[in-house]
Amino acid sequence: MAKITFDGIEVEVEDGTTILQAARKIGGNVVPPAMCFYTPLKGSGGKCRVCLVKVTQGSTKDPRPMPKLVASCITQVQDGMVVENTTNEDVLNARKSIVEMLLINHPLDCPICDQAGECSLQDLSYEHGVSSQRYEEERRTFNRVDLGPYIQLHMTRCILCYRCVYTADQVAEKRVHGVLGRGDAAEIGTYIENMVDHEMSGNVIDVCPVGALTDKTWRFKNRVWFTKPLDAHRDCPTCSGKVTLWNRGDQVLRVTARKDKYNEVEEFICNTCRFDKKEMSDWTIEGPRHIDRGSVISANHYELPVVNVPIVPNLPRSAKKDLPNAPEQWNP
């Protein structure tokens, strides 16, 4: 067991736990955001850099601070480690700059995006971003690509978190797609527009934090905040059959896996459950699904006025005031 201090809160976790998981054990508002890390997927994390934290004391044995900000999702805890997240201005400034970087090539087409309302990037930019823009160049754009009959890929919105690549590799057994190109020309692709054809392939839609991979049976049917989520299950020979139905009235508009409050799926589901079973009679309803975060249907998430400080109540004073090292535009 290792005892660490995270934002002044002590927590004891198993050896080998990452800082992010330790913070999630504390829960609440001190948890760093994560765009690329996904607990069920081995090897994910370390790419988006939004979960950067400051380690002010490495461990009891070696109390030196770590020289750079570290990615909390892949850095393992040491006994006696002291970590600062919301209490450190450098961390908050760095996070703001990462959000800015993630948004410069993002089309910001939320009004016509199916993911709007349950988009991790939307949440992230509300909570940690800035309301002004400094990027005035042309954004990169791609054509929409159909990955088989059910999935559409819109690379323009992609933030290259690699989650779907790991899913295709680990959940869908056969690697069907990967990353082509490099730098800001890198794109998720199947190489010569192959079809993604595997009974678990639909899970790439669930793991996508933005609207890059969308469900073609759901596209433009409705806005997510008008639908009602229900827990339901059925006897499925290939997967657990435990899903969330998104209904409008009696009509099942879409089926997704059940996601926890960090937007991570509890159990991956198969394509039959996801795309074919769109009748209420296919499912046994368990009751309403509570959506903790990550969707505008979880009431009041965006109720606070959007200001340029993180919406974190109970935050120590230093982080709530204007960040002194931040560029002018960040403190209007």
Added chain:
Amino acid sequence: MGLKILTEHINVPGIETLEVYRKHGGYKSVEKAVKTMTPEEVVEEVKTSGLRGRGGAGFPTGMKWSFLAKPEGVPRYLVCNADESEPGTFKDRWFMERNPHALIEGMITSSYALGANTSYIYIRGELMFILRILEKAIAEAYAAGLLGKNILGSGYDLDLHVAPGGGAYICGEETALLESLEGKRGNPRNKPPFPAVKGLFASPTVVNNVETIASVPWIVNNTGAEYAKVGIGRSTGTKLISASGNINNPGVFEIELGVPVEEFIYSDEYCGGIWKGKQLKAVVPGGSSVPILPANLILKTTAGEGRLMSYESLSDGGFVSGSMMGSGAFIVFDEDQCIVRNTWNYSRFYHHESCGQCSPCREGTGWMEKVLHRIEYGHGHQQDIDLLVSVAKQIEGNTICPLGDAAAWPVAAAIRHFRDEFEWHIKYPKEATAPGAVYRGQLDSVTA
């Protein structure tokens, strides 16, 4: 002429053949090491020598070797990083092309020190002709019993392979190199675990530069203490410098560390002065990723001491008034060179070479390039300069691998030292975009 450790026999005709190489004392270190020394003794010699990594970071090699984890039953690997792609650096290519056996000798001795039974030379894809030279030399070494099973009857086995990369700059970063060597996409890994614990094929691995490995035979032959006498302070030994730019005598020079920069630029033995007798404007002393320094700061530190070609002296003053030794690519600019255009060019390179894995580098390098492009072509705004500084600061230190830093440093340094040139470009776009137009305001303060 200083002491030549690496290039003593480099101009001997036929040195690329085993016969001539052995005639000039080649493979003596292999015999000495495998027959009379234990691996620990070799590591100890390298530690005493104070040899520092020649690839750019300048980390002490002996220390790196002693960090190598040695679990039972797990193979260890030595990988030679011959993926030399830093703009301005061409020393390894030059060296391997002329004297392949020196590298192979170093590989055998170093592999013995580390207990590696399989070693790799990861070479840049563009250097296919050097791959052939190396493979020919390796075949000769196998035939002479210097590689393969039971080297020189000592019972030590070593297989040496040459693996070509695809020519990506990022594969010069050690973990990306290992990924590429494993046959995957060349994306840097998150550290920890470091390669010394979990490197190639999840086994402990040491990655060293060509020049570092080629220095090992001399250390084994002449002892580390002797090597430590060469050079100055903690910068021991000799270093290959690839000098390029507006100088009379560009090329690769082997220098004893500690040669004054002024002597290096103006002496006929080395660069031979600035081309056509022009004035010195700026120098990038260690490859495109290190900060650029204006003439007055490269010749003298802020304390007024003459700057020397050594790790410590070049980084004197931190990034405010100093730079870095880097990989030893000495790029000289005369008074007619435009710093804005040069910075844009570097930025374009990093934009092109960013692997696209982590967001600050993927998006930030492109952003900087676009803003610099705008300034260079006369469409900049005054606030763009601060924007560039801010973006560079946002990338620096927040990325997985040092490519982000390497992209940010030259931009930040160019603005730090040549801000008025950037301002002039923005203020007088017409004059600045005219062919051959260069800002000469700052040249008044240059002493040459």
